[in-house]
Amino acid sequence: MAGPTTRTTRSRYGTGGDDSLAVYTVAERCRKCYSCVRTCPTKAIRVHGGQADIIASECISCGYCVPTCSQAAKRIRSALAGVVSLLDSGQPCCTMVAPSFPAAFPGLEPQSLVGALASCGFDHVYEVAFGADLVSCEYSRRYRSMEANGGGFLISSPCPVVVSYVEKICPELASHLAGVVSPMEAMAKVIRERLTAPNAPQPGIVFIGPCVAKKDEARRLGIVDEVLTYDEVHELFEARGVDPAVAPAREFDPPRANLGRVYPLAGGLLRAADVDTDLLESPVSIEEGSVRVTDLLLELASDVRHGRPVPTKFFDLLFCEGCVGGPAVSNDLTFYERKRNVVSFIKRRGVVHDQERWVEQHAQYLNLDLTRTFTPAERSEHPVAEHEIQAILARTGKHDPEDELNCRACGYDSCREKAIAVSRGIAEVDMCLPYLISRLEQAIDELKESQSRLVQTEKLASMGQMAAGIAHELNNPLGIVLMYSHLLKTQITDGHDGHSGEDVERIVREAERARTIVQGILNFARENRLELRATDVNALVREAARGVASLDPANRAGVEVHLDERLEEQRVDASQLRQVLDNLLKNAVEAMPDGGTIAVETSLGDGAYEIRVTDTGPGIPEKMLPHLFTPFHTTKGVGKGTGLGLAVCYGIVKMHGGSIRATNRPTGGACFEITLPETGSSAGESFV
Ligand code: SF4
Ligand code: SF4
Ligand code: SF4
Known part of the structure; x- marks a missing residue:
């Protein structure tokens, strides 16, 4: 959790969304960066369909997500239109300014600010700090009474974000919140009492301060009509054509404030309430900043749940780093400069000169x-089961603790927290950046592979077309050559010497070989189709292995068959698959002229099965491996083989939706692996 740090020049105010929260989302601007999730102290953001929306029941209106969003998708509900219409309504209208104002208007004298507000149309301009003075007395009284009675601890309640955090996230601490109204509410009561004459219209009251959450507090109380942040005050000056630098100077309306002016600084409440804050002697704790405050409150809630004693008696908490570091104070001053401005104003004007009058x-x-009550939320969240967390982690490839990178790119502090958010329906699995990157890499690899397959297929198709054309043209003259050479052979055998007979015999033999090649080319090029039938693949393999005997009459190659008996019938084109096996077995026999062993195996995998043909021959030359399935590439000598056998195998296996690959075995010899998808054996035939 971090405080708001990013400043943006785009407007951070608007009027969209539902009215129940001070902050809302402009859905169409969200670009899924998850910065708001990362920043939100309560993880009150649901990412759905890639858009980060606010969960009203968990939002504490801290406003931190607003400056964090570089896309201005998170905005603060603007009160400008409401204030302008209040000012133009003709009813008496006054405003009260929070004591942090010197941090927001550097270089502007307080009297000039008051004068500018009066020029905008406000009849009275008050200091909220007087309300803080009243509240301080109430705190002082309660603290002393607690000290006297012993037991328990109190949490200060002027910061509406702290109150909201306790009510929504740590409801077990609600009874420890000091039941004292905020300085804004106290001052609103003072103003109503001062300005409401019998039968006169109620004055309109506008609060001006650094705090987004005050907008929610005002709506809940109904005692303050509108809340303007300091940023909106600049917009108001612009809208009313008021230049504060030249506005007639004016003092705040009485009653004047005293030490209540130190409220925006950490520990200010205790100082104003005259409570000893000595580090060693006093049982009080002063904390500011979202991280420290939320850590502390969660720890206290756990202590309360488990009945552990809490030695500290009073916790003075501000959710931001003092009210001068809130998300609605945007100027170029550093935190320390803002703090210095407030301190210097207090030193100049802080202690009223007329103490008696005060x-x-x-x-x-x-x-x-000045008392108030709180409404703790009922939290009915059930812990997420461990097996569910593990299942969600596994969906993003996190099977072991070392797979959990905890990189926070998703907005959560750890992979586990994000998995819990997914199970609660407020985060999406795809928010994990490393997972998305690995999926992208995988998709790129697959794309590359299918591109290379496409290139191979296109190459085969165009070569097939060309080959078919040539073969077709050659077939006719070749038929004539064969016919006449047969005729010539008969004539020569009938009446001439044996020498010429041998020559003609050779012409016939070569012409027949040429015809076989042409036939092979036509087979390769023809538009192929499969006739798929339920087939016992093991039986097909066994039969093909038996056929080796006819390929190897000298019986030099031994054949081993290893079949996976789990392999059930599959839907394949039996005759074409047999053609593939025959080609591979023939190649294996020819690769081992001096004998060796051929192994044929089947094995069943996950959704696929494999047929492997290996031999113990010399293997395939490495440089041939990439081109092995390309037509007319052959390892056999000239005149031996057409160079089409493996290309035909490739085409048949591909048509079955499978793949074929050739490797050299580490122990020597070639290995051809055919992988085919498991199809089962549904009845009937089909044609592909
Ligand atoms: S910060 Fe939040 S709202 Fe803004 S773009 Fe990123 S995810 Fe969307
Ligand atoms: S206003 Fe605060 S609590 Fe609400 S969503 Fe934004 S960061 Fe979270
Ligand atoms: S690895 Fe994924 S789930 Fe884990 S923190 Fe990073 S982005 Fe979030």
């Missing part, structure tokens, strides 16, 4: 009811 004004409101 005490008098303060006393007027001591009877205001």
Whole structure:
């Protein structure tokens, strides 16, 4: 969890989405970067269909996701239109400014800011810090009473994000929240009491501050009409044509604030409540910043759940790094410069010069009811079962703990957290970047392979076309040569000497060989189709192996057959598959003129089966391997073989949806592996 760091110049305010939250999403702008998921302290973001939407029941309106989103897809609900219409309504209208304002308007004197707001149309401009003064007295009273009675601990409640975090995420701590209203609510009560005359219209009240969550608090309370952030105040000046630098200076309306002005700084509440914050002596803890505050609250919630004692008596918490580091304060000042501006304002104006007057004004409101209650959420989330987490991790290739990279690219701190979010339906499996990259690499490999297959197929097709054309043209003259050479042979044998007879015999033999080659070319080139029938592949292999005897009359090659008996009938074109086996076995026999062993095997794999033909011959020359299935590439000598046998095998296996590959065995000899998809043996024939 990190605080908001990215500043963007695009407008971060708007009026879309549903009205229940101060922050909303412009869905069409979301570009799936998951930065908002990474930043959100409560992971209140559901990614669905690649878009990151806000889960209202878990959003604490911290506003951190807004500056984080570089696409301006996360926006703050704008109050500008509401404020302008309030100002133009004719009803009395006043505003109150939070004590962090010196951090947001550097270089502008407080009187100029007040004057500019008055020029916008506000009848009165108050300091929220006076409400903080009243609240501080209430804190002081409660702290002393707790000290006197012993036991328990309190969590401060002026920060609406801390309150929301407790109510929604750690409801077991709700009873420890100090039941004291925020300075905004206290000041709104003061204003209503000051300005509401009998039968007079209620004044419109606008709060100005650094906090996005105040918009939700105001809507819930109904006592403040609108909330403007400091950024929106700049927009208001623009909309009303007011230049604060030249606006007539004016003081804040009374009642003037005192030490309540230190509230925006960590520990300010305790300072104003006059509680000792000595590090060694006092049982108080002051924390600021989302990481430290959420860690602390989660730890406290666990202590409360398990009945462990909590030695600290009071936790003064601000969710941002002081109110000066909130997401709606955007200027170029560093955190320390902002803090310095607030401190210097307090030093110049902090302690009211007329203490008596302050005490008098303060006393007027001591009877205001400053108590409040909280509404802890009912959390009914069940823990996700371990087997479910493991199953989700496995879907992104995380089978062992070392596969869990915990790189946070998905927005979650660990792969496990993300898997839990997937099971809760707020994250998607595809959010894992390393998984997507590996899928992309795999897809590229597959694409490359299918491209090379396509090239091979196209090559075969065009060669086949050309070969068919040539073969067709050769077939006729070759038929005539054969016919006449046979005729000539008969005539010469009938009446001439044996020498001429031998010559003619050779012409006949070579012409017949030429015809075989031409026939082979035509077979290769013809448009092939399969007749698929349920076939006992093991029986087919066994029969082909028996046929080796006719290929090897001298019986030099021994044949071993190893069949996987689990292999059931498959739908194949038996005669064409047999042709493939015969070709491979013939090649094996011819590769071992001095004898050797041929092994034919079948094996059943996962959704596929293999037929392997290996021999113990010299193997295939390495440079031939890439071209082995290309027509007219042959390892046999000139005049031996057409160079089409393996190309035909390749075509037949491919038509079956399988693959064939040739390798050299490490122990010597060639190995041909045919892989075919397991089809089962459904009845009937089909043609492909
Ligand atoms: S930060 Fe969130 S809303 Fe913005 S683009 Fe990234 S995923 Fe979408
Ligand atoms: S406003 Fe805060 S809690 Fe809500 S979604 Fe954004 S980062 Fe999360
Ligand atoms: S490896 Fe994937 S699931 Fe794990 S943290 Fe990184 S992106 Fe998230």
